[in-house]
Structure formats: structure tokens, C-alpha cells
Amino acid sequence: MSSLFADIVGQQMAVSLLTRALEQGAAHAYLFSGPPGVGKTEAALAFAAGLACPDDGCGDCHTCRRVLEGLHPDVEIVSPEGNFIRKEDITEINLHAVYRPYEARAKVYVFLEADNFNIEAANAFLKTLEEPPAHVHFILVTDRPERLLPTIVSRCQPVTFSRVPTPALAADLMSRHGLPSSDAWLLARVAGGNLSYARELVKSESARRERGLLLDLARDLPRASLMDTQVALDEVMATVEGRSGERAQDLEQEYERALEWAGDARTKSWLKKRHEDKVKRQQRRLHTLGLQTVTRVFAGWYRDLALVAVGAGTAALNQDRLEELRAMASQDGLRGYTQAIMAVRKAQERLRYNVDARCTIEDMFRAIKEALT
Ligand SMILES: [Zn+2]
Structure with a gap:
């Protein structure tokens, strides 16, 4: 069992x-x-x-x-x-x-x-x-x-x-995915107790690229021009929408396999309905996960800035970006970092209610810029 x-x-x-x-x-x-x-x-x-x-x-x-x-x-x-x-x-x-x-x-x-x-x-x-x-x-x-x-x-x-404790998460990434210890610990930290995200980072090159892109955007946002901000918004929304296509193919294959054991027409049509529900459910889930990733990465960056500013860099999530964080963080910025984190939290709350995602992220960007400039 x-x-x-x-x-x-x-x-x-x-x-x-x-x-x-x-x-x-x-x-x-x-x-x-x-x-x-x-x-x-x-x-x-x-x-x-x-x-x-x-x-x-x-x-x-x-x-x-x-x-x-x-x-x-x-x-x-x-x-x-x-x-x-x-x-x-x-x-x-x-x-x-x-x-x-x-x-x-x-x-x-x-x-x-x-x-x-x-x-x-x-x-x-x-x-x-x-x-x-x-x-x-x-x-x-x-x-x-x-x-x-x-x-x-x-x-x-x-x-x-x-939340999955970091040591358990790191151990899983080593034993199941064969990651060397240092990489496993880094990704376990980055994922902050979220097992699905940790596994996604291991398996998907595009998830790792997306994380890098989002961290760059979080870093550059305070100084970005209005036009740059719009470009950033397009990029963020593209990462959210881009996920749905990736896994659709797996589901199709699973459906084909399931049809093999379906005998009569009634079972087949039942399976078709189930499959369609599943595709719908997955799209919804991927969209939600995409938005959760965006807000988590942004909140993580400003949280890390605050930690580094008070000399607690070892507690930062993004250990691979510690040098950049050290170069940017300042004690005077603490109030702004906190406000930026609050702006992300507010966006997270709103996104739970199926509001216009683009509009919510745009408001979040505006609030972050205000907090940090
Ligand atoms: Zn069984």
C-alpha cells in the first residue's frame, strides 16, 4: 500500500x-x-x-x-x-x-x-x-x-x-531526480516548500528560464520606463499563457491509451466527456499556477532584498542571485521592500477571485514602482 x-x-x-x-x-x-x-x-x-x-x-x-x-x-x-x-x-x-x-x-x-x-x-x-x-x-x-x-x-x-521542509525537498530532488547535492539544495530553497514548483524547476528548462526572466523583471521594475513596464507586463502574461500548450500533448496521449480499453460507444462518449473536463481543469490549473509563480517570484525577490539589507542573506531564497542582491540592497530601502511585498500580497488576494489578471499585475507593478522609487 x-x-x-x-x-x-x-x-x-x-x-x-x-x-x-x-x-x-x-x-x-x-x-x-x-x-x-x-x-x-x-x-x-x-x-x-x-x-x-x-x-x-x-x-x-x-x-x-x-x-x-x-x-x-x-x-x-x-x-x-x-x-x-x-x-x-x-x-x-x-x-x-x-x-x-x-x-x-x-x-x-x-x-x-x-x-x-x-x-x-x-x-x-x-x-x-x-x-x-x-x-x-x-x-x-x-x-x-x-x-x-x-x-x-x-x-x-x-x-x-x-510546506515541505527544505531538507526533505532537497532529499527528494537528489533521490528521485538524481540532482547533485548543491543543485538540489539551491532549488529546494528557491521553491520555498512548494514541491510542485521544485519538480517543475528540475524538469523544465522553460520553467528555469521563466524564473530568471521574472527575477530580472522584479529587479529592474523600480527603474523601468512606462514603455519598459508595458513590455514587462506582456512578457509576464506570455509566461502565464505559454504554459497551457506544453502539457496538452501528454493529456492527448493518455486519452488515446484510455480509449484502447473502452469497449462500447457509450463508454467512449463517457471517456470523451471526462477527457474534456480534464483538459478544462488542467488549463485552469496551469493558468492559476502561472500567476502563482509570477507573484511568488516577485515577492521572493523583495523579501530577499530586505533580508540581505539587514545582513540575513543566508536566509534568502534566491541564493544563486546573492551577489546582485548584495549590490542592490540597502537599509534605507527596507520600508520600500516591505511595501513592495504588500503590493504583491494584495495582487495574490485579488487573483484568487478570477479577476482580470493582466489588470491586477499592472496595478501590482505600479504599486511596486511607487514603493521603490
Ligand atoms: Zn489497486
Whole structure:
């Protein structure tokens, strides 16, 4: 069973709780919470596989593999359409949940970005959560549990994820990706506890290039002319949009493989729908991840300037840019660095609400320039 959670790094508490639940009997509802990029969604799918698998979660059978790919008829993945998980979605789930699973041991519903239930949907969901059918499990995944109705939270077993500690992250990059120790530690620091970002930096040349570009922009922004700022804005938005195409091909191949075992026309059309949902979900995720990367890199740069200014350079995230940071940082700038970080935080908050991303980043640039000139 351990192989099911083999990809989850630095989350011993969560993994042992879930492993025990699979061995001893699982509750009907779980709330997976914690910062972005630490493996919540992966753990939710692994746990769902464990619940559905005829072999207590072997991680390797047909059922497990299909669940992990998000293509099993008894494991439904629900994510917001636009801003919200809507009442229509929940009504449909309530209707279907009462039927026995098609083939698995249990029926599992995984809600991604579960803090986006609108109020009608939350109330409709609450009814099912109060008296769930015996064969049904719900897994709610969120990085903002405080936005869920307390009545929902209280009916879920909490599973808390945390930032991956730098040593655990570095060890994973060495053992899994074969990175030499110095590179592994550098990337683990840069990623600041975010496992997905660390792995992306290892695997993708374009992610590393993008990081360099964003750091340069953060560095040059205070002195940039109006025109340079517009160019920078175009570049930032291009890094965000550029991600979607990259992984679309992987999904197509996975879909082709899945079609091979789909027998009749009905299964094929079901698979097509599932695939389309998955593509939509991935695009949404990549867009969000792109924006998160932009704001994280910007906040990291100004945070590092502040740290270097007070002589705490060893705590900086961007250890590979320490010389530049030392040349630029000054004690007099501390107030400005703090204001710049606040401007980034404000943009992060706004971006959560699906606002106009370009406009939000533009406002952030303006506020940073004001803070630092
Ligand atoms: Zn299995």
C-alpha cells in the first residue's frame, strides 16, 4: 500500500492518517487543506484509489491506475466552473451518489478548490454530508479552509498538509531526480516548500528560464520606463499563457491509451466527456499556477532584498542571485521592500477571485514602482 503515497513528500502526518484509514475503515468525508503545491490533489487521488481498489489500494491494478489518471467511473473529480462549484453540480451528485458503484468498492467524489462552493451549493451539499450513503466518500481539497462553511468543516475529518521542509525537498530532488547535492539544495530553497514548483524547476528548462526572466523583471521594475513596464507586463502574461500548450500533448496521449480499453460507444462518449473536463481543469490549473509563480517570484525577490539589507542573506531564497542582491540592497530601502511585498500580497488576494489578471499585475507593478522609487 505504501506505493500509493510514494510521490507525496514531507507529509508524514497526513500519509500515516490516510494509510491507517485505508487499513481500518475510512470516514465519509475528509478535508485536505494546506498551502499550494504540496501534494494535496495527488494525495486525494491516491486515497481515492485506495478506497476504490479491490486490493486495499495496491497502487498498480487497473482500478488504481484509472483513478490516479482521473478516468474511473466511480471516482468523480469536481472543480469550479468559472468562480464557483454550483448548486446544479451538487444536485446531480446528490442524485447519483445513492446508486451503488459501477465496479469499484466505493464511490468517491473529489472536490478541488472546495472553498468555491457558492452558498446554495454548500447548503445542498450539506444535506448529503449529513446522511451520506454507506458506499460514498467525499474528499474536499482546498488551500483556504477558512472560506468553507463551518457546518461543512465540522463534518469532515481534517487532513492537514504543510510546506515541505527544505531538507526533505532537497532529499527528494537528489533521490528521485538524481540532482547533485548543491543543485538540489539551491532549488529546494528557491521553491520555498512548494514541491510542485521544485519538480517543475528540475524538469523544465522553460520553467528555469521563466524564473530568471521574472527575477530580472522584479529587479529592474523600480527603474523601468512606462514603455519598459508595458513590455514587462506582456512578457509576464506570455509566461502565464505559454504554459497551457506544453502539457496538452501528454493529456492527448493518455486519452488515446484510455480509449484502447473502452469497449462500447457509450463508454467512449463517457471517456470523451471526462477527457474534456480534464483538459478544462488542467488549463485552469496551469493558468492559476502561472500567476502563482509570477507573484511568488516577485515577492521572493523583495523579501530577499530586505533580508540581505539587514545582513540575513543566508536566509534568502534566491541564493544563486546573492551577489546582485548584495549590490542592490540597502537599509534605507527596507520600508520600500516591505511595501513592495504588500503590493504583491494584495495582487495574490485579488487573483484568487478570477479577476482580470493582466489588470491586477499592472496595478501590482505600479504599486511596486511607487514603493521603490
Ligand atoms: Zn489497486
